[in-house]
Structures are given as structure tokens and as C-alpha cells.
Amino acid sequence: MSNENETLSVAFSQVSGNFRGQEMKKVTCTAPVNIAVIKYWGKQNEELILPINSSLSVTLHQDQLKTTTSAAASREFTEDRIWLNGKEENISHPRLQSCLREIRRLARKRRNEEGDENVSRILNDKVHICSVNNFPTAAGLASSAAGYACLVYTLAKLYGVEGELSEIARQGSGSACRSMYGGFVQWVMGERDDGKDSLAKQVEPESHWPELRVLILVATAEKKHVGSTAGMQTSVETSPLLKLRADLVVPERMEAMIESIRKKDFKAFGELTMKDSNQFHATCLDTYPPIFYLNSVSQRVISVVHQYNTYYGQTKVAYSFDAGPNAVIFMLEPTVNEFVEVVKHCFPPESNGDTYLKGLPVGSAVLSEGLQSIVASDPNPGGVRYIIYTKPGPGPTLSQDLTLDLLDADGLPLQCA
Amino acid sequence: MSNENETLSVAFSQVSGNFRGQEMKKVTCTAPVNIAVIKYWGKQNEELILPINSSLSVTLHQDQLKTTTSAAASREFTEDRIWLNGKEENISHPRLQSCLREIRRLARKRRNEEGDENVSRILNDKVHICSVNNFPTAAGLASSAAGYACLVYTLAKLYGVEGELSEIARQGSGSACRSMYGGFVQWVMGERDDGKDSLAKQVEPESHWPELRVLILVATAEKKHVGSTAGMQTSVETSPLLKLRADLVVPERMEAMIESIRKKDFKAFGELTMKDSNQFHATCLDTYPPIFYLNSVSQRVISVVHQYNTYYGQTKVAYSFDAGPNAVIFMLEPTVNEFVEVVKHCFPPESNGDTYLKGLPVGSAVLSEGLQSIVASDPNPGGVRYIIYTKPGPGPTLSQDLTLDLLDADGLPLQCA
Structure with a gap:
């Protein structure tokens, strides 16, 4: 650095210091x-x-x-x-x-x-x-x-x-x-x-649907996954079903989803949410080479959600998965305490019992015998690392x-x- | 039983004995x-x-x-x-x-x-x-x-x-x-x-394609699966992609598959075989509730097949999965010994080393360093129960x-x- 430059630098610094508030x-x-x-x-x-x-x-x-x-x-x-x-x-x-x-x-x-x-x-x-x-x-x-x-x-x-x-x-x-x-x-x-x-x-x-709640089940990833930018590019290039979905399935689903939200129809909203998540992952599987984002934990969450809804004979909870194994679960507020208990039974916390639940406060719930029999089989400790409880926001x-x-x-x- | 019936029964038996050859x-x-x-x-x-x-x-x-x-x-x-x-x-x-x-x-x-x-x-x-x-x-x-x-x-x-x-x-x-x-x-x-x-x-x-060979990797099932009769019925009723596949994808795939077989073009045959297997499983995932036939062993087999082909820069092996986790792998005869060794590395036999390989005789093979690095990570002992080596037949x-x-x-x- 020449002397000239050095002087200029010092001078500039002083000026900027003097005018920092304005600068x-x-x-x-x-x-x-x-x-x-x-x-x-x-x-x-x-x-x-x-x-x-x-x-x-x-x-x-x-x-x-x-x-x-x-x-x-x-x-x-x-x-x-x-x-x-x-x-x-x-x-x-x-x-x-x-x-x-x-x-x-x-x-x-x-x-x-x-x-x-x-x-x-x-x-x-x-x-x-x-x-x-x-x-x-x-x-x-x-x-x-x-x-x-x-x-x-x-x-x-x-x-x-x-x-x-x-x-x-x-x-x-x-x-x-x-x-x-x-x-x-x-x-x-x-x-x-x-x-x-x-x-x-x-x-x-x-504010339109104040009862809607969201649980994020952060799953333990078994391996690294294909990034979404690269993944979707490969899907566009190789999946015949992705193009058919985009052209022939999504337009009517957009209308149905908007209607379900306007009407606050959780059954319609939840079922379409699950179907569209599944169809997205189907197009990933139709990609060549195929992309798998759902792992065994995700599959278990899907199974438990359907079993829970079947138990009640209505769609009370609905899953959605993006480009990874984490589950996002939608439900109405009165369902939260019980469903969190279901998740805890299926995926017991390992050593993080005190930090397993994050976000909004969750109340306690006792599972009926029927629900216990659903969740009793094959618990997967640590499969869900933690749960974030949240809701729609601004x-x-x-x-x-x-x-x-x-x-x-x-x-x-x-x-x- | 009355005496009358008993007598009749004995008589009839005698008659039939006499005429057995003709009867x-x-x-x-x-x-x-x-x-x-x-x-x-x-x-x-x-x-x-x-x-x-x-x-x-x-x-x-x-x-x-x-x-x-x-x-x-x-x-x-x-x-x-x-x-x-x-x-x-x-x-x-x-x-x-x-x-x-x-x-x-x-x-x-x-x-x-x-x-x-x-x-x-x-x-x-x-x-x-x-x-x-x-x-x-x-x-x-x-x-x-x-x-x-x-x-x-x-x-x-x-x-x-x-x-x-x-x-x-x-x-x-x-x-x-x-x-x-x-x-x-x-x-x-x-x-x-x-x-x-x-x-x-x-x-x-x-006899048209005498070099074609087939390995069946019998996978350890993690759970019971939806039977194919019930599964396909649910898919027809609920999967939009299944109908689109049937109407818009399969007709041209049939033509391409027939041509690949007539030409004995393994690259075309193998790639289309894998793509169609994946698309079938994609439509199962698009079914509501979704059906999963591929388990973690199947996913690993898929990954190893693609890694193997990538290593050689050509499609040498191709997988297909039906309504269960077992893999059927197609290849030409010169690939068999090496690929069996790859499978053995990824899914080492547990206690059945002597009955792990069934069917046609398999020769030995030594894996190159490059192939060893593919198969070295995360071996899954017992994930494949055994391999059946066979070929097309009458x-x-x-x-x-x-x-x-x-x-x-x-x-x-x-x-x-």
C-alpha cells in the first residue's frame, strides 16, 4: 500500500466516524x-x-x-x-x-x-x-x-x-x-x-382459521438427501408423472384446497394435504434415478396418522412431508394434547425428555385403550428427535x-x- | 351310519378298485x-x-x-x-x-x-x-x-x-x-x-436372449404388506397418477420394451425396467392411504444398482420390485459373479453362509477398489435373506x-x- 493510499484511508475513516449516524x-x-x-x-x-x-x-x-x-x-x-x-x-x-x-x-x-x-x-x-x-x-x-x-x-x-x-x-x-x-x-x-x-x-x-395447529416432527435422518434444487431439476427431466401431475392434477387441487380453507373444512383440507404430499413423493420415486425423501420414520408417522384417523372415523390429523423425512402435522387445537401423546408413545424421547417438546405449551393427555393398542406395537425411540408445536402466523x-x-x-x- | 350305507360303501370301493386303471x-x-x-x-x-x-x-x-x-x-x-x-x-x-x-x-x-x-x-x-x-x-x-x-x-x-x-x-x-x-x-x-x-x-x-440372467434378492420383510388384489383396487379408486400412467405412459413403454427385447439392447431394457418399477411404486405412494412395498433394504438395493452402473458408466444391472420388498435384478451373464459379490458385501449372510446362494452356480469374483468403496459403507447383515440365481425359461x-x-x-x- 502506498503512503498516499494510507493517508486517504485514514482520512476517510475519520470522516465516516464523524458522520456515522448519517452515513x-x-x-x-x-x-x-x-x-x-x-x-x-x-x-x-x-x-x-x-x-x-x-x-x-x-x-x-x-x-x-x-x-x-x-x-x-x-x-x-x-x-x-x-x-x-x-x-x-x-x-x-x-x-x-x-x-x-x-x-x-x-x-x-x-x-x-x-x-x-x-x-x-x-x-x-x-x-x-x-x-x-x-x-x-x-x-x-x-x-x-x-x-x-x-x-x-x-x-x-x-x-x-x-x-x-x-x-x-x-x-x-x-x-x-x-x-x-x-x-x-x-x-x-x-x-x-x-x-x-x-x-x-x-x-x-x-386469523381466518384460529383453531388450526401445526406439529413439526423432526425426524432422525438416516442419510444425506438430494437437495431440492437438484432434485426437482432431475424430476422435471425424467419423471413422466410429474408433468402429468402439474398439468392435469394440480389445477383442480388448487381450487379444492382454496375452497377447503375458505370453508375451514378440516376433512377436505387434511385429506388433500396428505394426498398432495404423497403425490409429490410419488413423483420423486418416478424420477430417474429415484429420489427417496421419506424414510422408515416418515412411513411410520404416515401409518400412525391413518390409524389415528381410522380410530376416530374422521380425518383429525394430516401429514405433509417436504424434501426430507420431517413430518408436518396439521390438526385443530382440541386434538393437539392427545396426538402429541400418541407421537411420544410411538417415538419415545431418548435422553432429551426435557427438550423433546418445543414451541407452544402442550397439555397432558391420557390415551384410551384403543389408541394405546395402535401405538403399542414397535416403539421407535429417538426416531423423532423433537417436536415443534406452532400455528399459522403473519x-x-x-x-x-x-x-x-x-x-x-x-x-x-x-x-x- | 346305517348298515345299508356301510354295505354300499364297501361294495362301491371294491368296484372302483377293480376298475381303477380305467376310472x-x-x-x-x-x-x-x-x-x-x-x-x-x-x-x-x-x-x-x-x-x-x-x-x-x-x-x-x-x-x-x-x-x-x-x-x-x-x-x-x-x-x-x-x-x-x-x-x-x-x-x-x-x-x-x-x-x-x-x-x-x-x-x-x-x-x-x-x-x-x-x-x-x-x-x-x-x-x-x-x-x-x-x-x-x-x-x-x-x-x-x-x-x-x-x-x-x-x-x-x-x-x-x-x-x-x-x-x-x-x-x-x-x-x-x-x-x-x-x-x-x-x-x-x-x-x-x-x-x-x-x-x-x-x-x-x-432362447432369443441366452445371455440374460436374473438374481432374486429375497429381502427380510419388516412388516406385513397390503395384498396385491386389495392394493390395486385401492390404487384404481384413489390414485390420479395410476390412471394417467395407464392411459398416457404405458402404451409407448410397451412399444419401447418390445423393441429393446427384440434388439437385445440391455441398456434400453434395463433402464425402462427400472423406470417402470419405480413408476409402479410411485402409483402405490399416490394411493390413499399410501401403500409402501419398498422398505429400507429395497431402497439400499436401488441405490447400490445405480452406484454400480455409475461406476461402469453404463447400465449393467437393473432392478424390478413387485408388491413386496424383494428385488429382481436383471443382468447379462458376464456381470453375475461380480454383482453377487457386491450384494454379499452390502448384505452379508448372517448364519446361512452355505444356503445364501441358491439356483444356478455362481463363480467367485474379487471387487476392485472402486467397487469396494461403493459397498463398504454401512453393511446391512441379514437384509437379504438369500439370493436365487436363475434365467429366462420356458x-x-x-x-x-x-x-x-x-x-x-x-x-x-x-x-x-
Whole structure:
């Protein structure tokens, strides 16, 4: 480094120190996880992330599962940087770049239309982004949806951008577009080649169906699984059934699912949720080479759910599985205590009895003899590592809580792993 | 019993003893097992057993797997009776009755057309039927195909009936029609409501592809499975993908499979065999409630087959699974020794090292380091109970070997379990 540069660097640092309050704009937001009940699997456009079928999901409550993201812009920053779960990642990743580029494009558009001075200044700055999940990535819960939704929402707040953001989140991770809203959300696949109409739309807010509850059974994975991006690409290329499902089955299922939610018809909602989960995994098996996401624990959960419903002669609980062995179980509030007891009987905690149940509080329940006989056979200790009890929740929010801030006064992560 | 009846009984017994040679006609036949490479799953007519799609199978050699059936007719018999694997069964079973009725109908037709005295006499007699498999039913190998094929073929020989018999075997058990021929056999679904054109046809005899070999890996079942009759009925009623497969996927697969066999193109044959097995199991998973026939052993076999093929950069082995966890593996003769060694590494024999390999003799092989690294991880002792090594074989035959006879001079089973 030459003397000249060194002097300049010191001078710049002093200036920035003096004006730090003005120089750095910083916001912190949170965003939720969502669970698809009509599954998304397969893109017709890899770059724009345009899906081969519409999908529909339930946004889960952020009290249990959320991503928190802080983003700061400053003229002192020499480059865009990002830290994910305490580790700096390469921000040149195409999907991160897509989100940054699109938000900045909207910001420029607003500056040009409204002549906003603040936006104009910030567009010349680099950004620092820091993001953490409040749940372990190892849990196998799809974190990219919450992650990209939070990134896009946070950047939008930073740049003062408003309006339709799900199209941008979609370009980070397809299912992220659905995490841009709370409650029950459809991702309408759209028809345009440029993807401008491939957007998320709220079907009903979370307040619409206040009795609905969700259990996540985090299963012990037996082996590593095919990632969803690679997996769905192989499925699109090789599974004849996936294309037939997308073209001929999903359209009417979308209508039926929306109707079941509007009517709060748990039987219809639950049965279609299970059927669509099964059909998604069927298309994985129809992929060549076949992809297996359901393991023996998942199969046992499926069996227990059907036995439980058969015992009551009605659909009281319904499972859904994404690209991994974890089960997401939907039910109405009065069923929770008993079904948790059923799960505990089938998959007894090993050494973690005190941390087996996470999330909302669960009451006690005594199983009838009939239910005990269902769960008595062949217990699988440790097959379920823990249960997260949650419910539908709201979309992304701007945090007013300074304690959630992930970047320090210099725009660097407060905690590093 | 009155004195009068007792006297009559003794007298009758004496008469029959005097004329035994003339009175009882008896034949013994054998029939093979077949393995579908384009799968049959689902009926459009339950009574006539008309399938929702055509299918195609390889007939396995009877030296390893066969059903033997003896049938006798005598005026001394007071009722039709049947013994299966040493145990008397109820002959009023509708499917047994279908076969008996249809064969007798053909016999009457022949008598009426040709006036055959022998046929005329035997049509007034009752029959005794005794049937055994040379493989354990517990092995989970579909025994009904060989069983009904053998029943129909044996009855036809007994009654002197000739001509198209696969239509009758089909009414016993759908896939039995394909066991009426050796080699490579298609079951053309047909178009007629009465099923007269739903027949098996030989594509090529077993001599056409002399290098083709088959390993059956008999897996340890973890639990009882849904039977194929009930399973396919539920699938027809609930799986949208099954109907789409039958209508839109199978027709072109039938053509491609026939072409691969005619050309002895193992790559095309093997890949389509694996894809169609996977698609069949996908439709089981799309059934509601879902049906799982593949267990963790099956999944491991699938994974090892793909790893083996990837290692060689070509399709050298191909799996197929029916309604259970057993794997049927196709390959050409030069691959057998090595692949058996691979299986032994992945699924070491537990206490049955000497009976682990059944059927044709297998030579030794030393695995390369590359192959060893594939099979080294996570061996599953006992996951495969034993291996049967066999090859394509001929159709049903009339036995000249008196030692195979299963009925004694009184028309009763020689051995009872």
C-alpha cells in the first residue's frame, strides 16, 4: 500500500466516524417459514424460477420459526457482503445477486419517478447483510424460503421500496415468494415468459382459521438427501408423472384446497394435504434415478396418522412431508394434547425428555385403550428427535426491537459463529 | 351310519378298485413364475380381470422356481377338491371356479364338435387337484401367477382341451396369463368388454436372449404388506397418477420394451425396467392411504444398482420390485459373479453362509477398489435373506416324470403338510 493510499484511508475513516449516524442506514426484519399443502416441485424456467404448477402453503408463526435479517447501507462499505448464520458467504451467488439487483432496480425507478434524495444517496452505497435462523439448519426445515423472503423484505425496507415483492423473493428461492404473506398463501404460477405474473397471493390471513395447529416432527435422518434444487431439476427431466401431475392434477387441487380453507373444512383440507404430499413423493420415486425423501420414520408417522384417523372415523390429523423425512402435522387445537401423546408413545424421547417438546405449551393427555393398542406395537425411540408445536402466523415484519439487530455500529455482525 | 350305507360303501370301493386303471385319469404339469418389466397394477373389470393397461414380463426358469400341479378325474370322486402346498383349500373360491368352469366349457364345446368319448365321460367326473410350489410362499414371490397358470394348463391337459388358454388363466390371477408362455411375454389388455382379446402373447422365446440372467434378492420383510388384489383396487379408486400412467405412459413403454427385447439392447431394457418399477411404486405412494412395498433394504438395493452402473458408466444391472420388498435384478451373464459379490458385501449372510446362494452356480469374483468403496459403507447383515440365481425359461409343460406326481392311486395327496 502506498503512503498516499494510507493517508486517504485514514482520512476517510475519520470522516465516516464523524458522520456515522448519517452515513449508515440500517433495518432489521423477520420472516416466516411456510409449509406447502399443494406442493411446488419443478421449474419451467430455472433462471427466473418459474414453476411448472401453482402451489399453496400455510405460513407458520414466527414465534417458533423465523429468519431475522439486518441490512445496512453505508458509503464506508467497500463491497456488498453477507453473513448467514454467523458465517460470511459469497454474495456473488446468482440468486442473491438477483434479489439485490431487482430491489435496487425498483429503488432507482422510485428515485426517477419521485426524486427521493435518500434513495438516491443509498443507491450509491454498498450493503452489509446479516441473517440468522432461530432454528437449526440441521433440522432439515426448508430455511431458504424464510431466508430469501427476509432478505427481500429487509432490502425493500432499507431502500424504501414498496409494492409487489413476491416476484423478487421468488427469484431467490421459489417457495420464498409464499413467505411474503401470512396465513394461507398461493403462488400463482402465471403465464408470462418474463415471470411478472408468477406471484404469491394471500388466500386468507392467519386469523381466518384460529383453531388450526401445526406439529413439526423432526425426524432422525438416516442419510444425506438430494437437495431440492437438484432434485426437482432431475424430476422435471425424467419423471413422466410429474408433468402429468402439474398439468392435469394440480389445477383442480388448487381450487379444492382454496375452497377447503375458505370453508375451514378440516376433512377436505387434511385429506388433500396428505394426498398432495404423497403425490409429490410419488413423483420423486418416478424420477430417474429415484429420489427417496421419506424414510422408515416418515412411513411410520404416515401409518400412525391413518390409524389415528381410522380410530376416530374422521380425518383429525394430516401429514405433509417436504424434501426430507420431517413430518408436518396439521390438526385443530382440541386434538393437539392427545396426538402429541400418541407421537411420544410411538417415538419415545431418548435422553432429551426435557427438550423433546418445543414451541407452544402442550397439555397432558391420557390415551384410551384403543389408541394405546395402535401405538403399542414397535416403539421407535429417538426416531423423532423433537417436536415443534406452532400455528399459522403473519408475514414478514419490520422489527422495532433493537435487541434483534444483527449488525454493530460499524455494520459488522454482532456475533460470529 | 346305517348298515345299508356301510354295505354300499364297501361294495362301491371294491368296484372302483377293480376298475381303477380305467376310472381315474391323471396328469401332472409344471408352470413358471414371471416377473413383469412393464407392470400390471389395476383392473377395469374385477370379475373378468381386465387390466387398465398392457404389461410385459420375463418368464423365469422352472429349474429354480416352479409350481407343480397334479389333477385327476374319477367317477369315484364325490366332489371337486383342491390341495395347495399340502393343505386342502375351499374350491368354491370364485377364481378357482372361473378356471374350472371355463376349462369344462371348452371341453364340452370340443365334445359337441368332435364327439370325443373320453371327454364326454370325464365331464361327468369330479376332479382332485393338488399343487405345490418349489419355493417358500413366505419368500414373497408372487406365487399366484405360476399357480393359476399351472392349474389351467393341467386341467386343459386333463380334459384334452387345446388352444388359447391364457384368457382362462387371466381369470384366475391376472398375471397368470403371462406364465402360460416362456421367454418374453406381453399381456395385451384388449378392447372387448367380454375380455376375449385380453390375452398373453409371446414376444420372443427364452432362447432369443441366452445371455440374460436374473438374481432374486429375497429381502427380510419388516412388516406385513397390503395384498396385491386389495392394493390395486385401492390404487384404481384413489390414485390420479395410476390412471394417467395407464392411459398416457404405458402404451409407448410397451412399444419401447418390445423393441429393446427384440434388439437385445440391455441398456434400453434395463433402464425402462427400472423406470417402470419405480413408476409402479410411485402409483402405490399416490394411493390413499399410501401403500409402501419398498422398505429400507429395497431402497439400499436401488441405490447400490445405480452406484454400480455409475461406476461402469453404463447400465449393467437393473432392478424390478413387485408388491413386496424383494428385488429382481436383471443382468447379462458376464456381470453375475461380480454383482453377487457386491450384494454379499452390502448384505452379508448372517448364519446361512452355505444356503445364501441358491439356483444356478455362481463363480467367485474379487471387487476392485472402486467397487469396494461403493459397498463398504454401512453393511446391512441379514437384509437379504438369500439370493436365487436363475434365467429366462420356458412355459408350462406336461410332466413325463412320474416322481413329480402329487396324487396317489386313490386321487389323494401323496404328502400332506
